[in-house]
Amino acid sequence: MSDKRHHPPTVRLRRLAAELRRLRSAAGLTRDEVTEKKGINAATLYRIEKARARPQKRTLLALLDLYEATEAQRSDLLAVQSGSNDQGWLRPYHSELPEEYAAYIGFEAEARTVRNYESLFIPGLAQTEPYARAVVKGVWAAASHKQVEQRVQARMERQAxxxxxxxxxxxxxxxxxxxxxxxxxxxxxxxxxxxxxRLMEEPHVTFQVIPFDKGAHAGMPGSFVHMDFPDPADPELVYVDTPAGDLFLESETEIRRYKSMFEHLQAVAVGPNESADLLAKVAGMRD
Incomplete structure (x- = not known):
């Protein structure tokens, strides 16, 4: 039986979708009007604009013609389209992971900066293997041994x-x-x-703790991850893991809200040196 599972979107596919939405809006066209003028299936256009499908080259060219894109825009988006399915980060077993988690792994692999707030867990990128295994077993009580080990393996690979x-x-x-x-x-x-x-000694890793005595703070509603990417043209992304399902947020309003929230958390948390002292004290390594 063939695998019908769709690969999760890449950063490049998200960028292409965002640019096509922006160009359509600038042209003053609705999706229905695009469908009527170019004969593109409405469901297909929706999937393209939501980064759920990679447009064929002829479809992309038709859209760019309709939107009266400049030569520079055409060249850029055609280049993005040609590489939008590049998922070199995928591992053979990733197809067995939940689609949202596989998508998260892909975005993280392409990110420049990850800003992660966690209320109850050590961040996945900083977990040891025994800690990760205990977390997966505890949170996902119905998981099989194979499923647990797949999650742990994925978490360890991410740390590269x-x-x-x-x-x-x-x-x-x-x-x-x-x-x-x-x-x-x-x-x-x-x-x-x-x-x-040890990780905190690395120049590219910053770790802060919000002590209990700081009282209520902006992160209490739950954890989140904010990512940005090496190419400024690639849209930033916020990931929120909830009991109702994983969410990927990308509107400017949502991005601003979570960036502001993270800045508030930076301000209320103690600095890295004091955080290191607190870590060592909690572990019984210091008085």
Whole structure:
């Protein structure tokens, strides 16, 4: 039986979709009007504009003609279209991961900077393998052994982004609850703390803790990740993992809201040096 599963969108596909939506809006056209003028199936146009489908070259050219795109815009978007399905980050077993999580892995692999706030967990990019396994088993109680190991393997592979030639810039902020909760036992948490302290020595990693005594703060409603990408033309992205499902937010209003929220969390959290002292104290490494 052939695999009917759709590959998750790439950053380039999202950029293409965003530019086509912008060009259509600038031309003063609705989707229905585009369908009427060019005979493009309405469902297809919707999927293209939502980054759920890669347009064929002839379809893209028809849209660019209709939108009266400039030569520079045509050249740029044709180049983006030709590489929009490039998913070199995919691993054979990724097709068995939930589609939203596979999409998240792909976006993260292409990101320049990840700003991650977590209220209850150590961020995935900073987890040790024993901690990650304990988290997956605890949160996903019905998972099979194979499913647990796939999730753990994916999490460990993601961390290679922090050690490549041009590493991902990671700024992580956690509530004190994340470092206080004994996940996997005391030994696992001590190992996790030592790993965090080593990571914090890297120039591309910033880690802050919001102590309990800071009281209520902007991150209490839940965790989120904000990503930006090396090419300024690629739209920023916010990822929110909720019990009702994973959300990818990309409107300018949503991006501004979460960027502002992260800035508030940066301000209320203690600095990296004080955070390191708190980590060591919680782990019993210091008095």
């Amino acid at each position: 982004l922090l050690s490549k030639e041009h590493p991902l810039q990671l700024w992580a902020i956690v509530d004190e609850a994340a470092i206080r909760r004994t996940v996997g036992g005391r030994k696992v948490m001590q190992e996790q703390t030592r790993h965090l302290l």
